[in-house]
Amino acid sequence: MPEKIDYSSKIPNNVGLADDRRLQRALEGWQPKFLNWWGEMGPTLETQGVYLRTAVSVGREGWAHFGHVNVPDYRWGIFLAERDPDRRIAFGEHAGTEVWQQVPGEYRADLQRLIVIQGDTEPASVEQQRLLGLTAPSLYDLRNLFQVNVEEGRHLWAMVYLLHAYFGREGREEAEGLLFRNSGSPDTPRILGAFNEETADWLAFYMFTYFTDRDGKYQLGTLKESSFDPLSRTCEFMLKEEAHHMFVGTTGIDRVVTRSAELIREHDTLDIAAHGGIPLDIIQRYLNFHYTVSLDLFGSETSTNAANYYTAGLKGRWHETRRKDDHQLTADSTFLDRPRADGTWDTEEVQTLLALNLDLRGEYIADCRNGLNRWNKILADAGIDFRFALPHPGFNRQVGLNAGHHITPEGTIVDEATWEANRRNWLPTAEDLAFVRSLMHPVYERGKIASWVAPPGNGINGQPFEYEYVHLP
Numbered sequence: 001m002p003e004k005i006d007y008s009s010k011i012p013n014n015v016g017l018a019d020d021r022r023l024q025r026a027l028e029g030w031q032p033k034f035l036n037w038w039g040e041m042g043p044t045l046e047t048q049g050v051y052l053r054t055a056v057s058v059g060r061e062g063w064a065h066f067g068h069v070n071v072p073d074y075r076w077g078i079f080l081a082e083r084d085p086d087r088r089i090a091f092g093e094h095a096g097t098e099v100w101q102q103v104p105g106e107y108r109a110d111l112q113r114l115i116v117i118q119g120d121t122e123p124a125s126v127e128q129q130r131l132l133g134l135t136a137p138s139l140y141d142l143r144n145l146f147q148v149n150v151e152e153g154r155h156l157w158a159m160v161y162l163l164h165a166y167f168g169r170e171g172r173e174e175a176e177g178l179l180f181r182n183s184g185s186p187d188t189p190r191i192l193g194a195f196n197e198e199t200a201d202w203l204a205f206y207m208f209t210y211f212t213d214r215d216g217k218y219q220l221g222t223l224k225e226s227s228f229d230p231l232s233r234t235c236e237f238m239l240k241e242e243a244h245h246m247f248v249g250t251t252g253i254d255r256v257v258t259r260s261a262e263l264i265r266e267h268d269t270l271d272i273a274a275h276g277g278i279p280l281d282i283i284q285r286y287l288n289f290h291y292t293v294s295l296d297l298f299g300s301e302t303s304t305n306a307a308n309y310y311t312a313g314l315k316g317r318w319h320e321t322r323r324k325d326d327h328q329l330t331a332d333s334t335f336l337d338r339p340r341a342d343g344t345w346d347t348e349e350v351q352t353l354l355a356l357n358l359d360l361r362g363e364y365i366a367d368c369r370n371g372l373n374r375w376n377k378i379l380a381d382a383g384i385d386f387r388f389a390l391p392h393p394g395f396n397r398q399v400g401l402n403a404g405h406h407i408t409p410e411g412t413i414v415d416e417a418t419w420e421a422n423r424r425n426w427l428p429t430a431e432d433l434a435f436v437r438s439l440m441h442p443v444y445e446r447g448k449i450a451s452w453v454a455p456p457g458n459g460i461n462g463q464p465f466e467y468e469y470v471h472l473p
Contacts (some may be wrong), residue, residue, distance in 0.1 A: 225316025
């Protein structure tokens with residue numbers, strides 16, 4: 001597997017596409033459909049060049065090149081991390097044997113489904129974010145939006161390559177379906193609920209890239225452990241690109257909180273809406289919504305599907321090879337909290353193998369707390385007596401054992417009337433959304449930024465904030 005990427009091909013790749021004419025023709029047939037989808041469902045704002053990074057290698061050092069690119073001319077391609085010839089299966093009933101370079105027949109349907117679900121999320125987020133360029137708070141932020149968008153497009157290519165290369169006619173049909181479904185469509189929605197939600201403002205975008213892209217990090221991390229080596233190597237490289245998306249979210253919320261803190265100190269009030277800032281309680285309600293919607297992406301706390309995927313070697317745990325157990329999990333147990341009809345909580349012991357979604361969600365929640373610590377430190381350093389909090393994992397859930405229960409952010413089980421009476425204190429209201437949207441005026445002048453967000457501490461690739469990251473018509 002070459003480390004360098006061949007950009008002389010119609011489809012840039014490092015998988016030797018030129019040596020498989022049939023596969024090459026199939027993907028070249030899909031390419032114009034992708035470009036049509038991008039033209040219809042991709043970013044609305046027209047640009048004449050965006051300072052983007054483009055992958056030039058899959059090695060650990062120097063894998064990306066930066067330069068201004070006309071977005072429709074971006075070279076989307078197929079990049080897999082280098083193959084480790086000594087890699088062995090790390091878990092499940094095939095542990096210790098060689099990883100698979102082809103799809104075992106008995107796992108064909110399950111692997112295809114895992115790839116389709118992952119692939120469906122990638123174009124969905126582009127569709128959700130297509131209007132955001134019209135209200136970008138700075139050229140720096142506009143550039144970051146386009147960087148996220150083109151890489152989500154490339155991640156779609158990553159999954160489409162696997163479907164075409166390893167799953168025959170069914171795989172090609174599924175690849176077509178990835179462009180047929182659209183985020184929020186009443187007739188052909190995206191598969192997972194979070195990817196049908198609207199991302200209508202930049203606070204929502206920062207929250208999405210912090211919370212929902214972080215879910216993507218953990219899902220890709222489990223697929224990176226897969227015994228199907230091409231999927232593993234695909235996800236390993238995708239994780240390099242995904243890191244920037246989470247950086248956009250982490251630092252974006254940093255900057256919103258920083259600006260709100262400045263306005264609170266300047267005007268000596270938490271009610272900074274009249275001064276053009278986003279009040280901290282609105283930020284908390286946005287956080288509550290995006291966090292809980294993202295928790296739903298982990299699925300039910302107990303899952304026979306997840307157990308079967310693990311036993312078969314299709315999908316592992318986060319950092320599987322670092323775990324100090326037998327990597328079989330048939331004799332281990334764990335505990336989960338279950339809401340009871342009488343309004344109390346019950347603790348239930350379940351087989352660890354059945355609670356893999358819960359295990360992954362726990363890793364995610366611990367990671368999310370790091371962001372909370374950052375934002376709360378900004379407030380503490382500013383002398384502001386307000387702290388953000390992650391709501392209880394049972395709050396506002398549509399999937400899993402907490403769905404159908406009314407649970408407060410503190411974890412108290414209440415009746416429906418109590419929950420509805422307090423809903424506007426916990427989740428963004430129509431008024432909140434309208435207010436935040438009212439702040440979304442584009443700022444396209446170099447070195448300038450909207451009044452509701454602070455500038456970044458550093459620019460991209462050593463460039464200053466004042467750099468012309470985007471050339472506009």
